[in-house]
Amino acid sequence: MGLTTTLANALTGLNAASRGADVVSQNISNARTPGYARRELNLSALSLGGQGAGVWIDGVTRALNQSLLTDRRLADADVAAAGTRTAFLTAAEQALGQPGDAGSLGGLYADFDAAIVQAASRPDSQARLQAVVGAANDLAAKFNGLTDMLQQARMDADDAIATEVDALNKLLIQTDALNADILSARASGRDATALMDQRQGLVDRISRIVPVREVARDHDQIALYTTGGAILLEGNPATVGFSPVGVITADMTLASGALSGLTINGQPVPSGPAGVLGGGSLGAEFSVRDELAPEIQMQIDALARDLMERFEAPGVDPTLAPGQPALFTDAGQPFDPLIEEGLAGRIRLNALVDPVRGGSLWHLRDGLGATAPGQVGDAALLNSLRDALAARRSPASGPFIGAGRSASGLAANVLSQVAGNRQTAESREAYTTARQTSLTDLQLRDGVDTDAELQNLLLIEQAFSANARVIQTVDDLINKLIGL
16 A cells, blocks of 8 residues: 555544544534434445445434334324314313303302292292292303304314414425425435425424324435325325304304315315324314314203293193293293204303393283283292202203213213313323323434533544544655655
């Protein structure tokens, strides 16, 4: 080996050591940077004509556990979905209220029952009859308020779907642009690892909206598929479509066409948690809009129907003519089984008993169909109203099963079902959060270890020093040869 070859070998060693120090410094400085993947310098022996010619820098690669990254992304999607469902069910439970709380649905039933009992003990008391009217109005207003809350939650979910679809489309376009930038950088021999970090961050954001799997393609390109099988990025980004609506009412559903579903490149696709774009926050918003809120609405509609039918039953108020509204009405009309959807939002106290709307309190005591006041001490009708409220009967609609229940017992059953669903959602959220945390910790362990990087830096320093020593030795030898 000649001195010239020795010098060339040492220079390649210095270059490799210098590049290694640069990689170590990048790793240490980005140890806490989200989305940063640890860099590794790849070296190989360089030979010319079968003779050793130093070291060759193959390039810098990202040290990444792709399987672990995919699992963590799917966990992110699960956490986003579980959080959305839990937040809605918690709000619904709070709107219903806990038994015994002032203003709760169960409490208002109890107040209404107590007001009737007190009025029956003194049917001549205008104050006690007015208390019955007040309690009935409060109960009807509670039903109206619950419907407003549920439909507002559906509208909020519809707006959130539109926002997330817009964000998803933008993220897909940005990911595709980074694919092109990475391809260009590789073609020109430049380091594209920083661009790959940025792309990973974009895919992480996409995965919270829609659970995706990243598929490697040639030349460091990637494709994205949802866990439901939809193609989001394969050469070109897909375009996800959605049309929000301004106002949602209880009778509007996805199946009827009144609400928008999703499209991919103009083609309709199944929407919701079980759809091709389900599993993340987007699917959870569809669940709130099309499943969770309508299910609770159906229960309180059935509860409102039960309340109306209790007082419409034959014999409760003998003065009622056929087809005449009873104590509670559907916006002034008798109940129609064909339009039960949204009944809780339309239930009203009969205006005949409400002085504020031109009615008279004595109708509570003497009958809605009575033409004139009767005996002020007659509590028969008030007792009949109270018996109707306490009677155990099976509701004609809704997801209620088992033995008959009183009106207040049926209301407690609704709260129990919502609370049970909320507890299930919280358990699911706790599980998904714990899983996400564990996977994140495992991913961080595969990240930058500053202690190991500093140890590597010491080895690089020794290599740099050794190569520098070789160059110094060759320089000394050349000087001696020149001096001969």
